[in-house]
Amino acid sequence: MHKTILRWLLLCGSALFAAGCTKDAIDPKMQALLNKPAWVLGESTKYQENLYLMGHGVSADLEKAKQQSLDDLAGAYGVQLQMYLNTGSAAAGTGSVTDANTMAAAQKELYNERIRNHQQIAETWQDPHSDAYHVLSIIDRVKAGKELAGEIYQIDQKIQRALEKSGQETDPLQRIAIANLATGNFQQRNLLHTAVKILLPTTVVAASDWSEEKIRAQISRWLSDVKIMPVLNQNNPRLLEALTAGVSKAGFIVDYGAGPDYILRASFAQGQIKWKDGVYSLDGNLRLELLDGRSKGQVRGEAQWPIEVTAAERDQLPEAVAKAVRSANEKKLKSTIMGFEAD
Numbered sequence: 001m002h003k004t005i006l007r008w009l010l011l012c013g014s015a016l017f018a019a020g021c022t023k024d025a026i027d028p029k030m031q032a033l034l035n036k037p038a039w040v041l042g043e044s045t046k047y048q049e050n051l052y053l054m055g056h057g058v059s060a061d062l063e064k065a066k067q068q069s070l071d072d073l074a075g076a077y078g079v080q081l082q083m084y085l086n087t088g089s090a091a092a093g094t095g096s097v098t099d100a101n102t103m104a105a106a107q108k109e110l111y112n113e114r115i116r117n118h119q120q121i122a123e124t125w126q127d128p129h130s131d132a133y134h135v136l137s138i139i140d141r142v143k144a145g146k147e148l149a150g151e152i153y154q155i156d157q158k159i160q161r162a163l164e165k166s167g168q169e170t171d172p173l174q175r176i177a178i179a180n181l182a183t184g185n186f187q188q189r190n191l192l193h194t195a196v197k198i199l200l201p202t203t204v205v206a207a208s209d210w211s212e213e214k215i216r217a218q219i220s221r222w223l224s225d226v227k228i229m230p231v232l233n234q235n236n237p238r239l240l241e242a243l244t245a246g247v248s249k250a251g252f253i254v255d256y257g258a259g260p261d262y263i264l265r266a267s268f269a270q271g272q273i274k275w276k277d278g279v280y281s282l283d284g285n286l287r288l289e290l291l292d293g294r295s296k297g298q299v300r301g302e303a304q305w306p307i308e309v310t311a312a313e314r315d316q317l318p319e320a321v322a323k324a325v326r327s328a329n330e331k332k333l334k335s336t337i338m339g340f341e342a343d
Contacts, residue, residue, distance in 0.1 A: 040134050053139040062133045069135040080198045081107050118144040145199035148192045155189045172226045177341035186212040227255035233267040238322035246329020260293040281310045282317050301340025
């Protein structure tokens with residue numbers, strides 16, 4: 001009888017001891033410490049740097065920790081970009097500070113518009129002692145890089161189509177406008193190429209079959225062959241001379257023969273002459289029309305530029321107007337004419 005009671009007491013004691021041990025083993029704080037993820041210390045084999053871009057955030061507030069993590073992720077991309085620029089191998093840069101800054105700004109915009117779509121909160125962990133939240137955000141380098149590489153291929157197809165179409169075009173300005181589209185695609189291609197090399201440094205992106213420099217050189221040759229006849233809708237030799245000088249300065253051929261490619265027709269609407277504080281001023285409006293020289297005056301585009309001048313003497317205003325018109329033509333005529341075709 002005594003042996004039976006003793007055995008029963010021993011069994012109960014063992015059970016209570018085991019229960020106590022089990023309770024200690026599943027204590028939430030102890031369990032959290034035992035399950036502390038390796039990425040908190042930056043030692044994870046699950047998230048390797050060659051496979052993921054990573055960001056880490058820590059805060060007592062979970063949402064703040066998540067935002068810190070995402071900001072850190074964007075910063076990690078910026079660090080990778082700077083490392084790439086420092087190698088001197090950036091596709092669109094020449095190594096100058098200006099080019100590096102331009103590339104960095106363009107890459108930041110690309111990240112915000114496109115690469116950010118690949119970011120995700122991978123894991124969270126709460127420290128049982130401080131109650132702070134640790135958050136890991138990631139971007140899958142392979143997935144994001146392959147997507148951008150696919151876009152490079154599509155851009156190459158666009159470049160090919162644009163150059164083929166440009167070669168078939170007989171209208172001089174249309175030919176140039178289409179070729180300009182190809183150069184714009186090159187800029188986007190270079191931007192994407194840099195992003196792919198940041199995400200997947202060992203990836204080899206096929207080189208383009210075309211050279212942006214050669215295309216731009218061809219465009220310059222085509223521009224220098226464009227023949228334009230400047231005409232003025234009023235009798236003003238000074239203004240006509242200024243208009244002619246602007247056409248020539250813009251890189252076009254001034255052609256008063258029988259077969260110009262285009263006619264640049266201008267008129268100047270003069271405002272009221274004003275006098276104040278010993279200075280004469282005049283505001284006016286220069287109106288330009290580009291006409292097709294081979295299809296009976298079809299209008300290709302229109303533009304209006306405000307002209308404002310001042311002079312110490314009233315009779316100096318006409319020369320001031322001519323000088324302002326010449327300057328405006330030299331600065332804006334080429335881009336304005338090419339803008340007609342882009343529209």
